[in-house]
Amino acid sequence: xxxxxxxxxxxFLKIAALSSGGLVLGFHWSDSxxxxxxxxxxxxxxxxxxxxxxxxxxxxxxITIFSPNPELGQNIKTSFPMIVAEELDADWSKVKVLQAxxxxxxxERQLTGGSGAIPHSWERLRKAGATARHLLVEAAAKKWNAAxxxxxxxxxxxxxxxxxxxxxxxxxxxxxARIAVPADVKLKDKKDFKIIxxxxxxxxxxxxxxxxxxxxxxxxxxxxxxxxxxxxVGFGMKIKSVDSAAAKAVPGIIDIVQFKNNVAVVGKSTWxxxxxxxxxxxxxxxxxxxxxxxxxxxxxxELLNSKDATVRRKDGDVDAAFKTAxxxxxxxxxxxxIPHNPLEPMNFFAHVRPNGVExxxxxxxxxxxxxxxxxxxNIDPEKITVEITRLGGxxxxxxxxxxxxxxxxxxxxxxAPVKVTWLREDDMSGGTYRPAVRYRFEAALDASGNLxxxxxxxxxxxxxxxxxxxxxxxxxxxxxLIDSVEHKSSITTGAWRAPITNFLAxxxxxxxxxxxxxxxxxxxxxxxxxLEKAKKTPTGAIKYDIDRMKAVIELAAEKANWGKKKNVxxxxxxxxxxxxxxxxxxxVEIKNGKPTLQKIxxxxxxxxxxxxxxAMQQVRGGIVDGLGHAFYGNLTFKNGEPEQKNFNTYRLIRxxxxxxxxxxxxxxxxxxxxxxxxxxxxxxxxxxxxxFKATGKRLYxxxxxxxxxxxxxxxxxxx
Amino acid sequence: xxxxxxxxxxxxxxxxxxxxxxLLWVLRDSLGLLGTKYGCGIGQCGACTVHINGTAVRSxxxxxxxxGTKKVTTIEGLSEKGNHPVQQAWDEVDVAxxxxxxxxxxxxxxxxxxxxxxxxxxxxxxxxxxxxxxCGTYHRxxxxxxxxxxxxxx
Numbered sequence: 105x106x107x108x109x110x111x112x113x114x115x116f117l118k119i120a121a122l123s124s125g126g127l128v129l130g131f132h133w134s135d136s137x138x139x140x141x142x143x144x145x146x147x148x149x150x151x152x153x154x155x156x157x158x159x160x161x162x163x164x165x166x167i168t169i170f171s172p173n174p175e176l177g178q179n180i181k182t183s184f185p186m187i188v189a190e191e192l193d194a195d196w197s198k199v200k201v202l203q204a205x206x207x208x209x210x211x212e213r214q215l216t217g218g219s220g221a222i223p224h225s226w227e228r229l230r231k232a233g234a235t236a237r238h239l240l241v242e243a244a245a246k247k248w249n250a251a252x253x254x255x256x257x258x259x260x261x262x263x264x265x266x267x268x269x270x271x272x273x274x275x276x277x278x279x280x281a282r283i284a285v286p287a288d289v290k291l292k293d294k295k296d297f298k299i300i301x302x303x304x305x306x307x308x309x310x311x312x313x314x315x316x317x318x319x320x321x322x323x324x325x326x327x328x329x330x331x332x333x334x335x336x337v338g339f340g341m342k343i344k345s346v347d348s349a350a351a352k353a354v355p356g357i358i359d360i361v362q363f364k365n366n367v368a369v370v371g372k373s374t375w376x377x378x379x380x381x382x383x384x385x386x387x388x389x390x391x392x393x394x395x396x397x398x399x400x401x402x403x404x405x406e407l408l409n410s411k412d413a414t415v416r417r418k419d420g421d422v423d424a425a426f427k428t429a430x431x432x433x434x435x436x437x438x439x440x441x442i443p444h445n446p447l448e449p450m451n452f453f454a455h456v457r458p459n460g461v462e463x464x465x466x467x468x469x470x471x472x473x474x475x476x477x478x479x480x481x482n483i484d485p486e487k488i489t490v491e492i493t494r495l496g497g498x499x500x501x502x503x504x505x506x507x508x509x510x511x512x513x514x515x516x517x518x519x520a521p522v523k524v525t526w527l528r529e530d531d532m533s534g535g536t537y538r539p540a541v542r543y544r545f546e547a548a549l550d551a552s553g554n555l556x557x558x559x560x561x562x563x564x565x566x567x568x569x570x571x572x573x574x575x576x577x578x579x580x581x582x583x584x585l586i587d588s589v590e591h592k593s594s595i596t597t598g599a600w601r602a603p604i605t606n607f608l609a610x611x612x613x614x615x616x617x618x619x620x621x622x623x624x625x626x627x628x629x630x631x632x633x634x635l636e637k638a639k640k641t642p643t644g645a646i647k648y649d650i651d652r653m654k655a656v657i658e659l660a661a662e663k664a665n666w667g668k669k670k671n672v673x674x675x676x677x678x679x680x681x682x683x684x685x686x687x688x689x690x691x692v693e694i695k696n697g698k699p700t701l702q703k704i705x706x707x708x709x710x711x712x713x714x715x716x717x718x719a720m721q722q723v724r725g726g727i728v729d730g731l732g733h734a735f736y737g738n739l740t741f742k743n744g745e746p747e748q749k750n751f752n753t754y755r756l757i758r759x760x761x762x763x764x765x766x767x768x769x770x771x772x773x774x775x776x777x778x779x780x781x782x783x784x785x786x787x788x789x790x791x792x793x794x795x796f797k798a799t800g801k802r803l804y805x806x807x808x809x810x811x812x813x814x815x816x817x818x819x820x821x822x823x
Numbered sequence: 824x825x826x827x828x829x830x831x832x833x834x835x836x837x838x839x840x841x842x843x844x845x846l847l848w849v850l851r852d853s854l855g856l857l858g859t860k861y862g863c864g865i866g867q868c869g870a871c872t873v874h875i876n877g878t879a880v881r882s883x884x885x886x887x888x889x890x891g892t893k894k895v896t897t898i899e900g901l902s903e904k905g906n907h908p909v910q911q912a913w914d915e916v917d918v919a920x921x922x923x924x925x926x927x928x929x930x931x932x933x934x935x936x937x938x939x940x941x942x943x944x945x946x947x948x949x950x951x952x953x954x955x956x957x958c959g960t961y962h963r964x965x966x967x968x969x970x971x972x973x974x975x976x977x
Binding site for chain 2: 175176177178179303305306308309310312313314315316317318319321324330355373374375378379445446449494496497498499528717722724725726727728732751752757758759760762
């Protein structure tokens with residue numbers, strides 16, 4: 105059994121005995137170091153707004169578990185409660201799950217991003233369940249005058265096997281609320297897990313397949329105004345003049361509001377504002393730099409040779425290593441800007457009133473949304489509530505709050521409840537893109553094919569540091585230099601699922617494939633040799649787990665039958681991102697004379713798999729996302745304006761184009777390390793390396809389908 | 824503004840809207856049927872798929888004035904108790920991630936199976952290729968159509 109110490113923890117337990125009967129357990133995040141507990145008598149304190157606990161148990165056995173983090177398809181609304189229910193030994197069929205509203209006093213890190221929710225909450229969710237279980241067992245022991253150690257829990261009941269009696273949790277909660285909270289609580293041995301690790305269906309399935317309103321765009325309130333915002337057509341532009349007469353004349357239009365660099369059309373229904381907006385006549389003029397994709401291509405060449413790079417990591421003497429090398433390999437890789445394109449476009453509801461603000465909608469960062477609205481309106485954040493709807497995808501776009509601020513500002517100006525809706529065209533031209541980046545990789549090999557020098561320069565548009573300087577193969581090469589140069593672009597950029605690594609991993613893994621070939625080594629063995637070297641004779645700091653990386657490499661190679669298949673071209677890739685490790689083998693076969701991607705085998709180490717169904721799909725979905733965007737994702741600009749604005753010109757991967765995907769998990773029992781992003785980065789590299797094996801042609805730039813090497817090649821196993 | 828009497832999910836529902844209003848926005852803004860989703864507005868993503876006289880149609884591109892007495896079915900009316908074989912299959916296979924596109928996927932699949940209860944894998948691919956899923960649940964969509972087909976034809 106594992107024991108969690110209570111000291112240093114900021115989890116505080118609150119127990120409430122409801123007058124109607126029942127137990128509510130909450131973990132509060134206060135600064136005090138001592139655990140406190142009190143019985144709350146006032147029912148008002150238990151209203152949903154005032155008391156968002158992790159779980160409550162009613163006298164009729166219903167267990168309600170609150171899920172604090174935004175749900176965007178990572179399945180957290182199912183996996184969080186599974187962790188609580190596991191330690192509680194709950195009957196899963198009696199568990200209800202509710203999305204909690206923003207409450208920074210009661211929940212920590214109430215955001216979705218960085219593949220971090222499960223790793224961050226794992227221990228405290230387990231403790232919540234185990235604490236409730238402890239109280240229920242103690243209540244039963246007291247009632248029966250039995251030793252609590254002689255009692256077991258199973259499926260929502262405390263059982264006294266020796267005396268052949270049992271009580272349901274609902275029958276015990278009223279007594280349990282009077283039991284003192286334990287200082288320590290014992291957690292289960294992982295081998296005893298009954299719920300964690302199972303394939304449990306999404307708790308929202310029925311609402312989804314019957315079309316219940318779950319998403320932000322589905323939020324309607326009587327008297328609410330609809331607004332749509334015309335933003336500058338190009339980045340680096342500002343409004344010169346606005347003629348809104350024709351738009352204002354459209355039936356149902358209530359107002360045309362100019363704010364900041366925007367013009368909002370406000371009306372009674374969505375279609376009316378869509379129509380009116382088309383009649384707006386807004387002229388723009390440049391404000392600062394107005395950029396085109398052709399400018400970026402030229403800039404990349406300059407920046408790659410810049411003398412003003414920021415050094416990110418330096419080991420040994422790279423100049424000497426490259427001077428004395430037997431062979432030098434140098435390659436460049438470039439990716440374009442891409443939008444996130446969650447299928448539910450940006451939208452938010454705001455109602456600004458004199459005494460407070462109500463915000464409702466899809467956000468990955470409710471706390472940031474509240475803070476920024478407080479700043480915008482100059483009001484106390486305490487006066488703002490944020491209700492989180494289900495998110496129709498996020499991919500990083502809803503980490504940003506521009507669309508929340510629009511709703512708040514319009515509601516403040518109009519003194520009415522307002523829902524702002526973005527069209528697909530707004531979503532695709534509204535910025536916060538994955539930035540365009542170019543990398544130059546250089547490798548120095550000695551006469552025996554050993555990698556003795558390694559250089560990486562990353563240059564990008566608002567990319568900050570587009571490297572992961574401490575990732576593999578850093579630590580395995582004596583002489584290494586990683587640096588970067590940034591161009592400040594007027595095009596807005598932001599985190600896109602697996603920020604930086606969504607393209608860096610591709611470039612690196614495609615490059616290492618070339619280096620392995622030059623070194624006359626098998627690509628898998630080449631990586632294993634480097635890891636062995638990093639373990640035995642590390643250079644500088646090693647910030648990845650060598651054994652975990654080695655394990656996924658070996659598992660993927662074994663499951664894909666690496667190097668042993670006839671007439672199948674295999675490509676390999678492995679990457680560590682966030683806190684997890686994923687290796688992939690892609691397989692290309694020649695069908696009807698054309699190279700065709702048939703299969704991807706993935707081996708993932710995300711620690712303990714919480715929900716096998718969700719995890720399987722998270723890996724497959726990540727691979728489909730990585731593959732689709734590597735192949736097709738391409739947002740280009742002319743005079744600051746995006747040239748693709750909807751799915752007729754911006755291509756997303758479709759059902760016919762997916763290969764078979766075979767997923768395996770490493771079972772090492774370590775605490776979960778996250779899975780929202782790590783399956784995506786390795787995909788592009790594995791696929792490009794397999795196409796090379798099949799065709800002899802290398803891919804360097806994304807999107808792949810625009811490159812000569814893949815001319816005429818389409819995804820899809822059926823040609 | 825004009826008044827339309829629409830045959831939706833077996834009921835006559837009334838909407839006062841402009842004749843060019845797409846069915847999608849009549850369903851969502853006027854009738855409170857929110858299961859049908861907006862994704863692109865140009866018939867490319869399939870999130871707004873409904874049935875018109877049993878055929879899968881993009882409601883974002885269909886003006887209300889073109890509907891007349893044709894029978895409209897939305898996800899809310901696909902079955903009374905949410906137990907259409909396609910809905911059951913979507914649950915059993917645990918298809919959804921974010922879930923936003925799934926009503927449209929289900930409506931496309933249900934229209935396919937109504938016409939062709941035992942489609943080949945190529946026919947499934949061709950029909951379902953019309954609907955985008957940004958989360959990438961395509962493998963499960965394929966699998967669920969087969970599960971639903973087996974339920975219908977057993």
